[in-house]
Amino acid sequence: MSMYFTKEHEWVKVKEGIGAVGISEHAAHELGDITFVELPKMGAVVKQFAMLGSIESVKAASDIFAPVSGTVVKVNEALETAPEIVNESAEDAGWMAWIEIADESELENLMTQGQYDDYLKTL
Amino acid sequence: MNDQLQATPICGRHRDLNALMAPFGGWDMPIQYEGIIAEHSWCRTQAALFDICHMGEFLFQGDFEASGLEDVFTFSVKTIPLGRSRYGFLLNEQGGIIDDLIVFRLAEDKVMIVVNAATAPKDFAAITARLHGGEFSDITAATGKLDLQGPLSRYVMVELLGEEIAAIPYFKFITMNILGVEAIVSRTGYTGELGYEIFIPAEKVCELWDLLLTDERVKPAGLGARDVLRLEVGYSLYGSDIDEDTTPLEAGLEGFVNFDKSFIGKEALLRMKQQGVPRKKVAFEVNGRRSPRHHYELCFEGETVGAVTSGVFSPMLGRGIGIGFVKPELTSLGTPLTIRHERVSMEATVCELPFFRDGSVRS
Numbered sequence: 001m002s003m004y005f006t007k008e009h010e011w012v013k014v015k016e017g018i019g020a021v022g023i024s025e026h027a028a029h030e031l032g033d034i035t036f037v038e039l040p041k042m043g044a045v046v047k048q049f050a051m052l053g054s055i056e057s058v059k060a061a062s063d064i065f066a067p068v069s070g071t072v073v074k075v076n077e078a079l080e081t082a083p084e085i086v087n088e089s090a091e092d093a094g095w096m097a098w099i100e101i102a103d104e105s106e107l108e109n110l111m112t113q114g115q116y117d118d119y120l121k122t123l
Numbered sequence: 124m125n126d127q128l129q130a131t132p133i134c135g136r137h138r139d140l141n142a143l144m145a146p147f148g149g150w151d152m153p154i155q156y157e158g159i160i161a162e163h164s165w166c167r168t169q170a171a172l173f174d175i176c177h178m179g180e181f182l183f184q185g186d187f188e189a190s191g192l193e194d195v196f197t198f199s200v201k202t203i204p205l206g207r208s209r210y211g212f213l214l215n216e217q218g219g220i221i222d223d224l225i226v227f228r229l230a231e232d233k234v235m236i237v238v239n240a241a242t243a244p245k246d247f248a249a250i251t252a253r254l255h256g257g258e259f260s261d262i263t264a265a266t267g268k269l270d271l272q273g274p275l276s277r278y279v280m281v282e283l284l285g286e287e288i289a290a291i292p293y294f295k296f297i298t299m300n301i302l303g304v305e306a307i308v309s310r311t312g313y314t315g316e317l318g319y320e321i322f323i324p325a326e327k328v329c330e331l332w333d334l335l336l337t338d339e340r341v342k343p344a345g346l347g348a349r350d351v352l353r354l355e356v357g358y359s360l361y362g363s364d365i366d367e368d369t370t371p372l373e374a375g376l377e378g379f380v381n382f383d384k385s386f387i388g389k390e391a392l393l394r395m396k397q398q399g400v401p402r403k404k405v406a407f408e409v410n411g412r413r414s415p416r417h418h419y420e421l422c423f424e425g426e427t428v429g430a431v432t433s434g435v436f437s438p439m440l441g442r443g444i445g446i447g448f449v450k451p452e453l454t455s456l457g458t459p460l461t462i463r464h465e466r467v468s469m470e471a472t473v474c475e476l477p478f479f480r481d482g483s484v485r486s
Contacts, residue, residue, distance in 0.1 A: 032155065032158060032159060032347075033158050033159050033160040033161075035160075035412055035414060035436035036411075036412040036413050036414070036436065054467070056412075056413060056414055056436070058159040058160065058347060058351065058414075058435065058436060059154075059159070059347065061414070061416065061467070083412070084160075
């Protein structure tokens with residue numbers, strides 16, 4: 001399974017045309033204690049790099065952007081009552097939505113794990 | 124303005140603990156160590172240690188009435204009993220709040236005035252301008268201040284510093300020997316929990332910090348947790364909720380204004396009382412986990428009616444809470460308000476203060 005990252009610190013893990021989407025461990029750490037996650041609606045059609053949802057911590061509120069275009073086919077409802085899961089496991093249990101990817105060629109606009117790690121060093 | 128950040132004597136310790144540091148009131152201060160919610164929770168259940176050396180301390184010695192000190196604040200200084208402290212305001216001519224502060228009655232003719240860090244220079248200038256006698260000095264740099272707050276703070280203080288601390292009632296203080304120097308231990312704080320503010324000479328404050336942290340019931344907490352703690356119990360933050368354009372009447376703090384004495388700003392306040400306040404502080408709970416934040420709009424029936432001045436996610440209530448200012452007729456309990464900012468919108472309901480009522484502050 002391949003994992004890709006955006007400059008805004010979202011990730012997408014792709015398997016059989018479905019992308020699981022979340023925010024990176026780096027982003028979760030920077031936000032601090034996460035207190036609220038606004039999930040996208042089931043069935044919502046999203047465009048790459050357009051708003052997917054939002055996330056709030058004690059310190060700040062920020063938007064989450066879709067790493068790929070497609071249709072939201074599943075959301076992580078556990079985050080509605082336990083958003084701290086994102087702090088505990090940002091790149092696994094803290095996933096936010098599954099997107100049925102409209103166009104896999106868009107993945108070329110994203111960074112691989114290695115590229116993202118290099119990118120973090122420049123921040 | 125001097126842009127150089129000041130550092131407290133504990134600064135090195137914060138860096139050793141890998142604290143996240145940020146500027147606050149002109150000082151380089153710790154915002155969090157392990158995390159704001161963990162530190163908040165530690166304070167509500169154990170004992171949290173805060174570096175509060177940034178706050179300002181002034182000393183006045185002289186005749187309170189002849190010097191004019193008695194007329195400087197919204198409360199009487201001469202009637203504060205020895206060993207007690209009193210909270211209130213320094214106002215401008217328009218009744219706006221120059222600062223909120225606490226005066227400690229140290230002796231028959233001596234008080235210590237504890238003020239906010241960011242406002243300390245203007246406070247000192249304003250008080251100086253109103254005095255015509257007595258000795259008035261700024262002892263901020265020479266004074267260290269640590270707050271130990273939480274339901275277990277009394278046990279820790281008694282075991283580490285002395286038995287005499289056990290009997291200090293709320294808003295009273297004692298002078299005692301700590302680490303070989305004279306220190307003030309006051310039963311006051313900014314968290315809604317049982318707790319103490321300790322004033323000790325700056326050269327000893329780091330040693331006291333280390334000593335208190337030897338107790339496993341004590342953990343350091345930063346200004347992030349302190350802000351959540353104070354808002355849960357409805358305390359105002361100077362610069363956010365109150366400022367020079369806000370009067371104590373608007374801020375719902377009339378209880379700290381004594382109209383039986385003279386003070387600068389009194390005429391303006393009396394006029395405002397007669398004409399009615401144009402806006403009033405309101406507290407509200409959000410229907411959900413979103414946080415209201417400073418400057419978000421408060422709306423009623425589709426119209427903007429005011430702004431949020433403080434807001435946060437309350438770990439104790441499990442929802443967003445906040446305070447702000449609106450027209451007085453919209454402050455009745457149960458009034459529905461909508462909070463808006465860009466594309467964010469949340470429903471809230473006007474409620475009573477404090478939001479969190481079960482703190483150990485008076486236990």
